[in-house]
Amino acid sequence: MKLYALFKKTWAMSLLIFVLLVSLTPVSQAAAFLSVAQALENQNNSVQTVKGYVVGQPTGTSTVITSNYPNDYALALADSSNETNTDKMVYVQIPSNLRSTFGLQSHSELKGKSLTVTGTLTPYFSHSGIKSVTSISTETGGTDPAPDPTEPTVPVEDYYRTAAEKTGNSLKTELHNIIDHHTELSYSAVWEALKKTDEDPANANNVILLYTGRSQAKGTNGGGVDDWNREHVWAKSHGDFGTAMGPGTDLHHLRPADVSVNSTRGNLDFDNGGTEHSEALGNYFDSDSWEPRDEVKGDVARMLFYMAVRYEGDVSDEPDLELNNTVNNGTAPYHGKLSVLLQWNAQDPVDDRERRRNDIIYSDYQHNRNPFIDHPEWVNEIWN
Template sequence: MKKLSILLFSAWLVPQLVYANVDNGAFEDWSNGSADSWTTVDSGIAVSESTSVVKSGISSAAINVTTGTQGSTDFRQSIAVTSGQSIEFSTWVYHTEGGMRARLYVDGYRGYSDASVTNQWQQISYNFTPSSSGNIEVGLRFYDVSGFDGSEVVYVDDFEPHDGVGNGGGSGGGSGGGEGCVTTSGSFNLTTDNYASETSWQIENAQSGVEASGSGLSNNTSYSEDLCLDDGDYTFTINDAYGDGICCSYGSGSYELVIDGTSLTSGGNFGSIETFSFSIGSGGGTGGGGTPPDLTGYYANASGLSGYNLKSALYDIIKNHSSQGYSGLWTFYSSYSLDQYYENDGSILDIYAERPTSNDPYTYSAGSDQCGNYSGEGSCYNREHSFPRSWFGGAIEPMNSDVHHIFATDGYVNSKRGSYPYGEVGSASFTSQNGSLLGSARSGLGYSGTVFEPIDEFKGDLARAYFYMATRYENVIAGWDSNSSSVDAVLNGTANQVFESWFVDLMKTWHNQDPVSQLEIDRNDAAHSYQGNRNPFVDHPEFVAEIWGN
């Protein structure tokens, strides 16, 4: 069993109020070196006033935990609650070394802090509705993690229970009672599998503060966490320590994030981690992939440049994106690769199956129809590296998970495409149900081998993905042309032009004939929120001609 240390708080309720009130929860009042209204009852911690690391006001409590033994670090008061009165408890903690994590205690053990987030404030919160009136204990418990050296300072500030209905009080009866959250309400619903101890989750705001989190869960149990979020950008993350998700080998776990009545993301079949970014408020709407940046500012360092100097400036802007891992692509597809543009049926938008002007031959549901094995078209969808991964040497990051060039496609058609170059087919040996072709290159293309030709609707999308790859990986792409005969047919071994002349001409033609669509714009915004960089050729289609000529 892990060693534990515990820090507990409580306070007296002012009887006239309908919500709990922590006395000196902001840790502003101190006498003789002790926080007023707080009593240290054990010897495993030392509490002192801090004026240097403060969340708000002028003071916080600096808690030096000197033991990993449970039950010897209590710091408490007594707090009274009223039956049926919803209270949202929250506190802010600040880790200095990352050797332990804090867990909120509200009449039981609740969410954790993230021990790896050091030298910044993060919030832990929990919404609690007492089943009976009386006193409860509230506070924090600290769990040592790898790296705890027997002494660690954790700062605590703004321990605040407040009225869960968000109306500042009132009886809760009569009209208008129980209006809910004053900003944006939601919930996180989780059903664990047979190994719940492996599962943890959190919602983090743009300042890396933890708005809600959960771990230390029970097997095969359903949880529902109420959320109340201000306008802003957020990232939801769910982790599985073993790396097999929560469905379906060892139980039937699942999760769903609901904001303002809309289900933003759900799932259960993932590896070690899934992430989902969303925004609340007028800046971008829920689930919109975040608010697009000011593109003038984003591309400021490329202003006035042209030719390969422009390309190099763009490389400096978009390099060093944050890889989310190959398994993370499933989550991206479930959130941002849905058909809201053609049939608008919410199915996976498969660029090798989509029929823009008629019904699709088959559809896939996000999450449940992932490959997997396939026996033919319509079996499952997978992750198609439009720039084949054998071309850059295999499952190598960050190329292997870079969502800007990896699209959801039918598994069988993807296998038929293989690592052949994109091109225009003269004589087809295979035709997919949406009209994508595999076969010998047409006469006059400048290449005489086997090529794969997508339908016209997505030719520009793929061309701009290739111009992105030429730019994002300018520092390494010159060395890839010897990895296979197919890539050698496309790359010319340089870091400036990058592609053979026949392929540059083809990509420019596709780029011009199939202009940027709303689908691409939305996907680019989502990719920026997801991994932190953009495709410049979606934002500025004119960059293609400015770099590679007309």
């Protein structure tokens, strides 16, 4: 009997210890978070909570600014509030519903503060990052809720607030001021960006080529005959800006295109007519102009309208690009044919693929938008 009583007592104590351990385990797990250094080492698309100090706003792969923040879309965390080495920072993409609370343009006082961020460990700005963020909180609490999936990705109307009720040159000037000073990419970074902006929605391994409409493997970019390369829709010789950062790397007019088709298009202005291209059916060309297929006529027009507003020559190293009603513009900073582009804008309305592309460029890369995708009616307000 004594042995039975001892066994019973020992079993009861063991059970109590087990229950206590089980009850304590979730608390420990819930409190766990990664340091920034650990987040940098584990860019594996896992969902984690990271704790660090706000050290600035990333504007490029190796650029973090610490004042005069351009917007509320991103912040950089480090394990030290005084960190200046971007290799020791993790870049956080702030979702739209958290920007008014944790964006640095709205709350510059957050610099130096400790935050915890829950999201997916994956590159942002081609740098170790946290995206698809579900919550951000200060060290003392105050976690904001996860984004509402029905909420627009980008607060478009707020973005254009200062352009309201303007017309003509006043509208053109105000839109320039809104979309100016975007984050600039290197020409090599354009390769990876296009793989995302022009991804085939039916096949994530492919991109859609502009003129042929062909779905082609992302990894076949290059200079070979059947490769795809970076097409400057505003021909880079029209203004002689080449591939310089700014107009030469602006994603709003760069698209994947078949190498040989791109070569045929060259620096031709846009107009109707010519001979149909044997590889890019539906596209026509002659000695001085190129006509794209019907499905992208509006896309082409709105890309050129964007370029004519974004680049006004008000910065010393940027050209003043303008649309005119001629062809054979050569190296002059002009592109035509305006009357035809106006027709194409009306003929081929904005579609969801264009809108998605505009959103990606805005949120992930340049942080500016093409106004004529959001408001195609503004085309006729400016060029009438």
